[in-house]
Amino acid sequence: MIDITLPDGSVRQYASGVTGMEIAQSISEGLARNVLSISVDGNVWDLSRPIEESAAIRLHTWNDPEGKATYWHSSAHLMAEALESLYPGTKFGIGPAIDNGYYYDVDMGEETLTPADLPKIEQKMLELAKEKNVYQRQSISKKDAVQYFNEKGDEYKLELLEGLEDGQITFYTQGQFTDLCRGPHIPDTSYIKAVKLMSLAGAYWRGDEKRKQLTRIYGITFPKQKELTEYLELLEEAKKRDHRKLGAELELFMFSEKVGQGLPIWLPKGTQLRERLQNYLREEQEKMGYQMVVTPHIGAKQLYMTSGHYAKYGADSFQPIKTPKEGEEFFLKPMNCPHHCEIYGHRPRSYKELPLRIGEFGTVYRYEQSGELHGLSRVRGFTQDDAHIFCTVDQVKGEFLQVLELTTKVIKMMGFENFTAQISLRDPANPEKYIGSDANWNAAEQAIIDATKEVDLVTTTVYGEAAFYGPKLDFMIKDALGRSWQLGTIQVDYNLPERFELEYIGSDNQPHRPVMIHRAPFGSMERFISILIEHTAGKFPLWLTPDQFAILPISDKWIPYSEGIKAKLAAEDIRGFIDDRAESIGRKIRDTELKRIPFMLIIGDKEAEKGEVSVRRQGQGDLGSMSIDQFISMFKDQLEVTS
RNA sequence: GCCAGUGUAGCUCAGUUGGCCAGAGCAGCUGAUUUGUAAUCAGCGGGUCGGGGGUUCGAAUCCCUCCACUGGCUCCA
Known part of the structure; x- marks a missing residue:
């Protein structure tokens, strides 16, 4: 006889050679009908395979992976x-x-x-x-x-x-x-x-x-x-939530064959959305001591030779732009870090300045193979919510943890609960893909592993996914169709400071090399918004949505009254517009619903007489009539809930 | 870049085996309507049928080529 331990810890005895199916039958008919395979000491087996020795088992049905x-x-x-x-x-x-x-x-x-x-x-x-x-x-x-x-x-x-x-x-x-x-x-x-x-x-x-x-x-x-x-x-x-479809319907962004493939064009509503996200992050980062900078969209070839990007990607990027007379070569900026390294290095730095946090909403251009382009998720021109933190070796962990906190805060605030965190390390089999010494890499990889452990972040580790200059912690999120995309990223880098010969003078009056942390909580505005669109199905959080209300006068007799309402709301920083078309109220409601505008304020005789507005919530229906002050207070309550 | 598929009006789509001036709904414009919680009515305009080349008396339809898009693969600083 052998002992078979079930998942609940109970132990049953069977003759040696018993099969998974026989075990299932001994438990219940229903289970025997539904069981598909069995785990024997953690290995998944056929149900017909004899189990010769005592083991812990789990029976698998359609309901488990x-x-x-x-x-x-x-x-x-x-x-x-x-x-x-x-x-x-x-x-x-x-x-x-x-x-x-x-x-x-x-x-x-x-x-x-x-x-x-x-x-x-x-x-x-x-x-x-x-x-x-x-x-x-x-x-x-x-x-x-x-x-x-x-x-x-x-x-x-x-x-x-x-x-x-x-x-x-x-x-x-x-x-x-x-x-x-x-x-x-x-x-x-x-x-x-x-x-x-x-x-x-x-x-x-x-x-x-x-x-x-x-x-x-x-x-x-x-x-x-x-x-x-x-x-x-x-x-x-899921296809109805596709950001490419909703982006067009809600007039957030567009593409044009004439402008070029993979080059998104942001329309007014999309631009509003994007700038609100940027403002939010800008404020959060200012609280954390970041300083914003602006750098050019191109950089001289030498810049990327120094950074190592030229050797790694020179042949696979947009080819250089040349000055007509001198023939000097410039590359479209594929990364902001080299520029930021130059900012760090433009004058001597003291340890008292560190950590130095340099941020930029930097637009970068990368050649992506044509077959890879995908809506806003994979493009050739995009804006990173980038920043580089220059700090001492001792500060790395603290800075990393602060960035980790910011990144998870951003992801959770947007309601992306199902993210996974991936530690991307070197591929041990291909050391030639990376720059820098083993010692640098080990230090950088260890910093990431230690920091994620310290905050009990659940991570998966993938070898070979590191950037060429350092390991990464990537946050992955799925789109409407279940495809996984990398959004936020945090990278620890000992190598670029070396290549740019960056230094600071320590308290010992000696030069030291700083460490760099690359980080982008959203990743790119484009990809982040693509996921945001799919997760919300276009129903953005109240604070983010381009139009928060539409006033729908029942007849044009009430347009002047509507103007007054709009002005009152504008005074409270609530944004929206009046639908003054000569259309039926049913039509106006339908169009507003389809535009995913959160609040509809319907105004006719009854409301105007009582000085009220009739409120309809997108996707929910009629909320009844109320004074404008009541509406403002309700709006602000909801604003706080969703922000 | 590779494999496969798709490309007709701003959008969604019809267009039999190649055959008269390429159609519809929505959107747009004009006019009428002044409306009570998801589409008011009428009229009008709008298309190099993705671009180019070819076959044919004749091509949206067949062939070649280029472009863009879709699903994957490879890649992703």
């Missing part, structure tokens, strides 16, 4: 079977489960798939699913595995096999399809009831752009048709 992952991975195999049956000779790369579904990378030779082919594959999958084919696990020797894929002519699987050790190789077979796979899988294909192939994309084999591009097919499956329908509806809803 491991269960979904098993389900979707099995769905990828089902899709592969369908592809092999419809397109014999298809070669397979990898086919993992992802956050929402799965994909499989395939090489179809001369054949090209188009979206029109997808329904046919979906049909085949459903057909095969009904066969209730069992996912059969089989251990296989490396030699036999190599022979199998040699005969099949699948060089991708053969390459994957090269990285595997003999004795640890397993095949899974369902129906007519056999795949090299670690598993685990759901019991059989009949669990898969609803299938949708979402999209086709090119994907480089092993993520290497020098290698062949395979066809990636994204799909998702569900145990119930209803769940698929709901998922697709959710996607439709």
Whole structure:
């Protein structure tokens, strides 16, 4: 007998060789119907795999991530079977489960798939699913595995096999399809009831752009048709929140082919929004001792040679602008830090000046590959809420913590609760990608790790994501469609001060090298606002929204009265306009609702007689009639709640 | 940059296998209406069918090429 420990800590005894499915059945029929896979001492297994020794287990259903992952991975195999049956000779790369579904990378030779082919594959999958084919696990020797894929002519699987050790190789077979796979899988294909192939994309084999591009097919499956329908509806809803769509509808920003791709143009309403955000941050930063500066949009080549940006990005940036007679070369500013280093270094500095916090809403220009551009999230010209803190080694931690506090405050104030913090460190395998000494890097990386620990910030650590001059702490947030974007960033840098030979005179009357902290709580105004739009669906916080009210006179007889109301509100710094069009009140309300203007003040005979306004809240409806003073006080209450 | 797809009026979309002057709704303009909580009525104007080239008696429709956009991949100081 073996001891099986359940998640609640209770221990049950089973005969050695018991399977996950048998355990589930012994607990309840319902569980046995719904269970998809099992964790045995932390490793996810098939339900049919015998458990030989005592272990702690967790049974996974559709309701946990491991269960979904098993389900979707099995769905990828089902899709592969369908592809092999419809397109014999298809070669397979990898086919993992992802956050929402799965994909499989395939090489179809001369054949090209188009979206029109997808329904046919979906049909085949459903057909095969009904066969209730069992996912059969089989251990296989490396030699036999190599022979199998040699005969099949699948060089991708053969390459994957090269990285595997003999004795640890397993095949899974369902129906007519056999795949090299670690598993685990759901019991059989009949669990898969609803299938949708979402999209086709090119994907480089092993993520290497020098290698062949395979066809990636994204799909998702569900145990119930209803769940698929709901998922697709959710996607439709998310698309309505897309900042590119709302940005156009609310007239926040635009793009123009003539101006150039990836170069956002801010319209008056968007500019208002952006400047309010900047003013907010400016005030917060002034409280913290920041000093604002303004630097030019271009810089001489030498500046970027000194900073190292030229060596790293010179070939992949906008190419230099040259003076017509002298041929001097200037680059569009891709970063503000070199300019700020020059500000630091323009005269001798004393330790008494440190920490020196230099801030700038600096507009920078970077060449991004055309296929990468995306609304406001990925552009070629954008404004960073940038600042560089020059401080002593001893001050690094304190400064870092202050920046961390500011950044999390900003993120939380905007209501972005679902952010993740990522520590981005060097890629140990590629030291040539970075400048500076190991000692500098170690100090910088340790500073970030220590500071995040001190405030108990939950972080993930990713190697290879550091900037070339230093490690970063990045704040990641998802957009409406679940894509993750980096917003705020904090970077500790020992290297640029060295390259710019920055110094300060210490209390010992000796020169010392300062440390630099790069930081941008929003990241860029463009990307931050793109996320803000998607998270609020265009219903911005009251303090930020371009128009806070619209006065809707029922007939133009009440326009003069409306003017008076508007003036009273303006005196209280409440902004808005009068809709004086000769339209019906229903029409005015509809248009104002669609513009996401928070308050509608409706004025007709009744209100004017009593000296009141009838208040309607966007998205909520009629709040009834009240005096203008009552409205002002209600407005101010809400202003505080949302700010 | 790469793979796949899309591009018709300011917006959303129709335009059969290539065939008379390219259509609709909304928006816009003009006029009428003076309205009570999500679209008042009528009239009018508006399109190099993304650009260029080609095939054809004839191209929005077929082919080539460039541009932009969408979904991914790679990249992201």
